[in-house]
Amino acid sequence: MPDHRATVLLTQCAGMFLVQLDVTVVNVALPTIGARLHADLPVLQWIVDGYTVVLAALLLCGGALGDVLGHRRVVLAGFAVFGAASAGCALAPAGSTLIAFRVAQGAGAALLLPGTLAVITRTYPGRREQARALGIWAGVSALALSAGPVLGGVLVSVAGWRSLFWINVPLTALAMAGTLLVPRDPPASGRVxxxxxxxxxxxxxxxxxxxxxxxxxxxxxxxxxxxxxxxxxxxxxxxMLPLALLRSRTFAAANLVAGAMNFAGLGTILVVTLYLQGVRHMPPLTAALAMLPGFLPLSLLAPVTGRLTARFGPRPVMISGLLTGVAGLCLLLRVTEHSTVAGSVLPAFALVGVGLGLLTAAVVAAAVGGVPADKAGVASGVNNTARQAFGALGIAAFGAIAGSPAQPAAFVHGLHVAALVGAASWLAAAALTAGAVGDPGRNRVAGDR
CATH class of the missing domain: 1.20.5 (Single alpha-helices involved in coiled-coils or other helix-helix interfaces)
Incomplete structure (x- = not known):
């Protein structure tokens, strides 16, 4: 791999890592933030949701802006906004101020996230090398998801909740320096x-x-x-969204599957976390460490998935991931108020993690491969929008179904219902994949009717 391409891949993965990390890193610190800032529950909810909702709402805009203005330029702007907003979060004197800067963080993240994927796909145009690069990108994304709760617990314990945001500032500066080494964008045309x-x-x-x-x-x-x-x-x-792109069955189906993936995946992470902390009364850091066997497959399998996708195409990999996740969700039906964590929760959660690890790179490759190369920014924006928006919906829906862990029996029943809802959504996604997702190399818009 030439040096400049390795630099591009490393830098863009670092940017995506920061964006994904901030989706989960704050959760474990919410009780501490509430106590220090005298914030009630609705304020704490919006400290999390302010970031996620704005990220989901503006991702499509970020991809389109990159296609018009150049992805290198937009990624740099996103890093700048994200880093400045992180400093504002760290200095926030009240809950309302923290929410405002979390919203700004989400806007910066929406600018840079689709651009990281578009830059990588432009740097690795060949199908096989692109699939491998996307596998690394997806592996780093999965690592951020698993690192968030653990890193959050360690930082809150050692340096206080404000350190969750201060750590972004030097990392963002380094990522901007690396992005400046990326070759300039080719001349772009069009308008926003x-x-x-x-x-x-x-x-x-x-x-x-x-x-x-x-x-x-x-x-x-x-x-x-x-x-x-x-x-x-x-x-x-x-x-911003050329509706002709939706004529590609592979593109449309890959984004629906990506939405289903995060709907059930992030919803399951929420209810399992609530079960461990609310029903089994584990401290936050202990619960995060207990969930590592489920998170690790996300990081370990994503690069492997890239190679499998390059060799066999995305469809068999996606179906394998979805069916594995269904098996894990069904195993959650065995969980009771008094189940042992090692014997019941972790095997189920580990299978869900394996399913997510197989899916992540494959759905991205299918979506990007289903459109013309010059629409990579829009494609990545739509794909990430589907994932973030449906992930937010999954968190809300699974939380509402499960209810409060303060009532353990009712919560466990709700967890079972949520698991069935998740399994049904992934079974439907597997059927959609079998019928609509093909070889990205043969499913461009012009030829996939």
Whole structure:
């Protein structure tokens, strides 16, 4: 691998690591933050959701901006916003201020995340080498997911909750320095679809807000905004989301599967964490360490998945991951109030982790491979949007189904129901994959009708 390509891959993986890390690293610190800032439960919820909702709402815009302005430039801007917002979070004197800077963090993350994937796919144009690079990218993403709770527990214990955000500042500066070594973008043309950006972001934000807050009014407003977004994109001369991309069965199906993956995956992580801490009364760091056998397959399998995808295509890898995850979700039906963690929870959670590890790189490769190369930014933006938006929906839905762990019997029953919902969504995703996902090399928009 030439040196400049290794630098590109390392730098972009580092940026994506920071974005994914901040999805989970704060959770374990919420009780401490609440006590130090005198924040009530709704404020604590929005400290997490303010980042996730804005990230989901603006990811598509970030990918489109990269296609128009150049991904190197947009990634640098995203790093700058993310780093400055992280410093603001670390200095926040109150819960409301922390929420505001978490929102700004989400905006910076939405700028840089799709660009990291687009830069990597441009640097590795060949199918096999691209699949391997995406496997590394996905492995780092999975590592961030598993490292978040553990790193959060260690930092809160050793240096306090503000260190969760201070650590981003020097890392962001290093990532910006590395990005400056990336070759400049080729000349880009076009313009930013402002109307599409506004209506698309509004639709996603309102729909996610509706699920989190159980607001019918917000849901109806989100649907209305989505209808307006489609109408705007149909009439726009330079749409943010060219609707013709959805004619690719592989692209459309890969994004639906990516959404289902995070819907059940992140929802399961939430209810298992609540079970360990609320029902089994484990301290946060102990619970995070106990879940490592489930998180480790995410990191270990993702590079392997890249090689398997390069050799066999994404479809068999995706189906294998989905069915493995279904088996793990079904094993959660054996969990009781008094189950041993090693004998019941961890085998189930480990299988879900194996399923996620097999899926992550394969769904990205299928989505990016299903569109023309010059639409890689839009493709990665749509794929990440699907993952983040459905992940937020999964967290809200699984949390609502399971209820409060303060009532252990009811919570365990809700956990079983949530596991069945997750298994059903992954079975449907497996059927969709079998029928619609093919070889990305033969499923471009022009030829995949």
């Amino acid at each position: 679809d402002v109307k599409g950006t506004v209506t698309g972001a509004a639709a996603l934000a309102l729909l996610v807000f509706a699920v989190i807050e159980s607001s019918v009014a917000a849901g109806l407003a989100g649907v209305a905004a989505a209808v307006v977004f489609v109408a705007v994109e149909r009439s726009s001369p330079a749409p």
